[in-house]
Amino acid sequence: MSIIVKEKAGSEKEMIAEAERALGDISKVREGVGKVIFGQEAVVERALVAIMAGGHALLVGVPGLAKTKLVETLGTVLGLDARRIQFTPDLMPSDILGSEVMEQDAKGKRSFRFIPGPIFAQLLMADEINRASPRTQSALLQSMQEYHVTVAGARHDLPAPFHVLATQNPLEQEGTYPLPEAQLDRFLMQIDILYPEIEAERRILLETTGVDEAQATNVLSPERLREIQSLIRRMPVPESVVEAILNLVRSARPGVGNAETDKHIAWGPGPRASQALTLCARARALYDGRLAPSVDDVYALAEPVLQHRMALTFAARAEGMGVRDVIARLVKAAG
Known part of the structure; x- marks a missing residue:
């Protein structure tokens, strides 16, 4: 993950103009997320910082703190093609990466065809990632670092941008497996989610238990997100x-x-x-x-x-x- 990008540096005025446009877009994103996620400003900030920096984030907290809701909301607001994988002890690597199946045409000729797995998305939600075995967890290693996967010796590139936002329950809970150190290092940040403040929790009670519930709306495109990521690397x-x-x-x-x-x-x-x-x-x-x-x-x-x-x-x-x-x-x- 190099921080050096060989791009022609723009003038100071151009940088300021780009930054002002980016600030307007970031403000819209913050407002869009804030309609659905109440409180947790530091968590939202860190999650958006991780995505804007072009990396992956690990969200850690006990059940019921809106970890999954936050990832779903970010996918909608940022306009990313989002997929979700619910990690369980019996999940296999092929359930994540995809697999090859044998097909036979009308002439009887047989060949293998690759069927992509849910990892071929712009935003992958790895829900309760520490519920799966280490073998399955390691299936994410290559994709998180190299942005492609190799199946049966063939390389398959992932969409751009590509981000993994994984949720994890604390290791003290039963039925969890520690993430390998090599995989932990590929997460740009580990974001700890604590219990909400009383005012935020009061708002949660009042606004999520009625007939109508706020829904996230798209305010950004993947292409615009990549432009903001490029701007950050030029700062x-x-x-x-x-x-x-x-x-x-x-x-x-x-x-x-x-x-x-x-x-x-x-x-x-x-x-x-x-x-x-x-x-x-x-x-x-x-x-x-x-x-x-x-x-x-x-x-x-x-x-x-x-x-x-x-x-x-x-x-x-x-x-x-x-x-x-x-x-x-x-x-x-x-x-």
Whole structure:
């Protein structure tokens, strides 16, 4: 996932004009999502930032917090061809990727024909992804990184844009399987969904239990989304932001001279985390109406970008520490 795109850089005026148009579209998207998803502003922001940055997101939370509803709403509002896969223990890789079937024509000649699976969509909702076995979970690996799949030795390209928004129940619940580290690293962000505030929950009660319920409407096209994604990759990144990203990510790796990191972190984030932070900081800046990211964007996105790319030592777990606690300490030390 390179952050460098070889495109002709436009003039500053052109960039500002493009950004202003993008801001208008982003405002419409936020308004469209807000009609259906009440509260959870931080969750909506992070999910949109992940999509605008061109990546995938993992939504983690207990059942009933509108994770699936959020993904469905984003698909409708953004105008993406969306498909849903309900992950279960008996789901097979071919149920996701597709398979080849033998056909016979009128002359008796037999041949194989590939039937695409539900992964051939612009927005794939992997619902309760940790309910499936590791073998089935790994079927997403190639598609999430390389944007194509290989079946029976033949390459099949996926539609563009292609995003995976997966939902996951906490691992403490029965009947779940931990996601492989290699697959976790392919998610741009892990977005934790908490219980709503009381005012948001009051609005949920009043507006979703009557006869009429608000429905999402389309406000953007896939082509326009790709233009916004291209604009984000062309946004300048100040040297101070680059240094902040490098210092933060490298401080989370054991063996670099940080005694506290060595004590609490078994393994830390790799270069893909730095790439993800750079892209997400750009997207968050545009989401907030700015043409360049700041160090504050880096620190605000540190938790969702880094937490699924780190593992704690036994000593840290024995002290009752969580990954978020360690990241908060690193951000505080860096700030």
